[in-house]
Amino acid sequence: MGTRKRLLAIINPISGTHSKVNIPETIKATLDDSIFDIQIKFTEYAGHATILTKEAVAEKTDYVLSVGGDGTCNEIAKALIHSDTALGIIPIGSGNGLARHLGIPIDVVRALKIVNENRTVALDYCKANDKVFFCTCGVGFDAWVSMKFAEDKHRGGLTYLRKAVTEYMKYKTETYRLESKDGSVKEKAFLIACGNASQYGNNAYIAPRANMQDGKLDVTIIRPFTPFDIGPLAVQLFTKLIDRNSNIKTFETESISIIREKPGIMHIDGEPIMMDARIDVSCIPGGLKALVPEENNKKSLIEPIQSVFWDVVDTIKTELNI
Numbered sequence: 001m002g003t004r005k006r007l008l009a010i011i012n013p014i015s016g017t018h019s020k021v022n023i024p025e026t027i028k029a030t031l032d033d034s035i036f037d038i039q040i041k042f043t044e045y046a047g048h049a050t051i052l053t054k055e056a057v058a059e060k061t062d063y064v065l066s067v068g069g070d071g072t073c074n075e076i077a078k079a080l081i082h083s084d085t086a087l088g089i090i091p092i093g094s095g096n097g098l099a100r101h102l103g104i105p106i107d108v109v110r111a112l113k114i115v116n117e118n119r120t121v122a123l124d125y126c127k128a129n130d131k132v133f134f135c136t137c138g139v140g141f142d143a144w145v146s147m148k149f150a151e152d153k154h155r156g157g158l159t160y161l162r163k164a165v166t167e168y169m170k171y172k173t174e175t176y177r178l179e180s181k182d183g184s185v186k187e188k189a190f191l192i193a194c195g196n197a198s199q200y201g202n203n204a205y206i207a208p209r210a211n212m213q214d215g216k217l218d219v220t221i222i223r224p225f226t227p228f229d230i231g232p233l234a235v236q237l238f239t240k241l242i243d244r245n246s247n248i249k250t251f252e253t254e255s256i257s258i259i260r261e262k263p264g265i266m267h268i269d270g271e272p273i274m275m276d277a278r279i280d281v282s283c284i285p286g287g288l289k290a291l292v293p294e295e296n297n298k299k300s301l302i303e304p305i306q307s308v309f310w311d312v313v314d315t316i317k318t319e320l321n322i
């Protein structure tokens, strides 16, 4: 037993809508304790996961599991970059974009079995000014929705949907200047998203061609559109076809600067944050070790339907206090 790998599982008790009470037992029952020496900790406040992870890296822990959503993954993974400690993801958040991109099942037991397979790869990570992200960052409507979502006491994919619908009518588009190696352009945009991974979460593919091992960001610019365009746009977003929409511009780049008139909100892996008027976004190849399934991006066809079903059940339970 002397050569077991040290593993710390960090559980965010407020992520997503599922109960976390049984998760420590499930982790202990499912992870192979002949491979892993397991420790489990709950976060106590926002930002705590980063502190716990830094301690784990200093103690030469081999794996840190993020048991939460994309916000928890971000807090953990930013403390893991360029270290020998690998990230594992047990997705129990609201969007779970990074897990879904990597093909990790949205099911605690099945995700833990991926950890048992013990397959590590090097993934790219990205920066927006001094903020590190792994999935997507963006300015415009998506950042606005992330702020409204953060203010809401409810979580879950349905809350995202509710916020997007109610905020669309009130939202005013901005003009941005974009600078990249190809030159400088001005764009009036509903949103500008930079994807390291392909989706926001909940299988909303904002950067369908994004690859976390190509050293590049996939930039998507959605220009202002009318209410009549919403239906086709929504269908294209969820069917990986958004780059076919003529109102949308997509391209790949190693880096890009997004410049607006004054500082404002942006989102970093779905978490809202105030940023300077100038945002320099870049991709750093291969800086994060992560546990992934053998065949990336292979997922069950009924998984999105299951996710919505459990979201509805959890929302009803929360509303009825049961």
Ligand SMILES: Nc1ncnc2c1ncn2[C@@H]1O[C@H](COP(=O)(O)OP(=O)(O)OP(=O)(O)O)[C@@H](O)[C@H]1O
Binding pocket: 012, 013, 014, 015, 016, 017, 043, 044, 045, 046, 047, 048, 068, 069, 070, 071, 072, 073, 075, 092, 093, 094, 095, 096, 097, 155, 156, 201, 269, 270, 271
């Ligand atoms: N113990 C805690 N109490 C309050 N907030 C916490 C605690 N631990 C972590 N947080 C914060 O909870 C927020 C939400 O977590 P997370 O992103 O994992 O879940 P989610 O928003 O439901 O899922 P997703 O990001 O996939 O949509 C993060 O911003 C994180 O900083």
